Amino acid sequence: MNERQMLLKKIGTYRFTITDIDMFLDTHPGDTEMLALRNRYAQELRPLIEQFESRFGPLTKRENQTNTWSWVKDPWPWDMEA
Amino acid sequence: MFVYEKQLQYPVRIKNTNPALAKLIITQYGGPDGELGASTRYLSQRFTMPLPELKATLTDVGTEELNHLEMIGAIVYQLTRDLSEEQIREAGFDQYFVEHTAGVYPASASGMPFNAAALAVKGDPITDLHESLAAEQKARTTYDNILRFCDDPDVIDPIRFLRAREVVHYQRFGENLRLLTDKLDSKNFYAFNPSYDKRCFKK
Numbered sequence: 698m699n700e701r702q703m704l705l706k707k708i709g710t711y712r713f714t715i716t717d718i719d720m721f722l723d724t725h726p727g728d729t730e731m732l733a734l735r736n737r738y739a740q741e742l743r744p745l746i747e748q749f750e751s752r753f754g755p756l757t758k759r760e761n762q763t764n765t766w767s768w769v770k771d772p773w774p775w776d777m778e779a
Numbered sequence: 780m781f782v783y784e785k786q787l788q789y790p791v792r793i794k795n796t797n798p799a800l801a802k803l804i805i806t807q808y809g810g811p812d813g814e815l816g817a818s819t820r821y822l823s824q825r826f827t828m829p830l831p832e833l834k835a836t837l838t839d840v841g842t843e844e845l846n847h848l849e850m851i852g853a854i855v856y857q858l859t860r861d862l863s864e865e866q867i868r869e870a871g872f873d874q875y876f877v878e879h880t881a882g883v884y885p886a887s888a889s890g891m892p893f894n895a896a897a898l899a900v901k902g903d904p905i906t907d908l909h910e911s912l913a914a915e916q917k918a919r920t921t922y923d924n925i926l927r928f929c930d931d932p933d934v935i936d937p938i939r940f941l942r943a944r945e946v947v948h949y950q951r952f953g954e955n956l957r958l959l960t961d962k963l964d965s966k967n968f969y970a971f972n973p974s975y976d977k978r979c980f981k982k
Contacts, residue, residue: 702790705786705790706790708786709786709787709788709789709790712784712786712788713788713789716788716839716843717947719839720836720839720840720843720947720948720951721951723832723835723836723839723951724832724836724951724954724955724958725954726832755785756784756785756786757782757783757784757785758782758783759782768785773785774785774786774787774849774853775787775791775849775852775853775856775857777792777793777857779786779787779790779792
């Protein structure tokens with residue numbers, strides 16, 4: 698795994714954890730402990746996404762800080778290099 | 780509204796091609812218990828759900844199924860890249876190949892194109908949740924069957940991830956059913972449609 702893939706894996710791990718907790722909260726919306734855990738992970742995830750996007754390009758189209766449309770850049774998620 | 784994130788939910792990196800296996804795995808792309816049907820089922824059933832928790836669960840599970848659809852597409856794509864004509868013939872991939880080349884088309888393992896007849900939206904939340912619970916188990920069984928034919932760890936790893944998600948979704952839908960019946964008149968849960976016959980809710 699290269700540096701890009703390692704950072705992406707870290708981001709994916711956080712994202713998956715949050716997705717899983719979200720679904721738990723859908724049926725347990727009053728669970729404050731789980732909600733706090735969710736928010737902690739979301740907070741820890743944010744700088745990782747910023748770090749990734751500044752080095753390797755955008756993960757979503759919410760922001761485009763470069764002067765070309767970097768969204769189109771390879772690799773796409775189904776590529777071996779992704 | 781949906782926003783695309785340029786990342787698979789779980790990484791797929793398959794070093795060795797295997798078109799025979801791709802022919803089986805594609806059933807989770809467009810087959811009767813596949814991810815396309817799953818996302819369509821949940822994202823359609825959610826509209827008439829009577830409780831906010833149920834709307835949330837079906838929205839979130841239906842969205843996650845779109846991630847899974849993309850993962851299955853990536854697995855099929857990587858298993859069938861750079862094939863020679865000889866590899867295609869030997870793997871029995873020729874029938875698929877003449878119609879789609881190495882394109883990823885939503886079809887079942889037996890070649891049947893995606894068909895919405897394999898899913899149901901009844902507009903009755905008890906019926907629809909039972910349909911969804913069964914769907915998760917059918918997908919889990921299909922992943923178990925796929926795993927019987929896998930010996931490549933690069934494939935086994937993401938398929939196991941997908942299989943585990945079916946079990947979690949089953950749990951959530953079970954909780955949905957309980958949340959709903961808790962709000963209904965316990966004398967008879969099953970004689971009414973809670974999305975239409977409002978009198979079946981507890982007074």
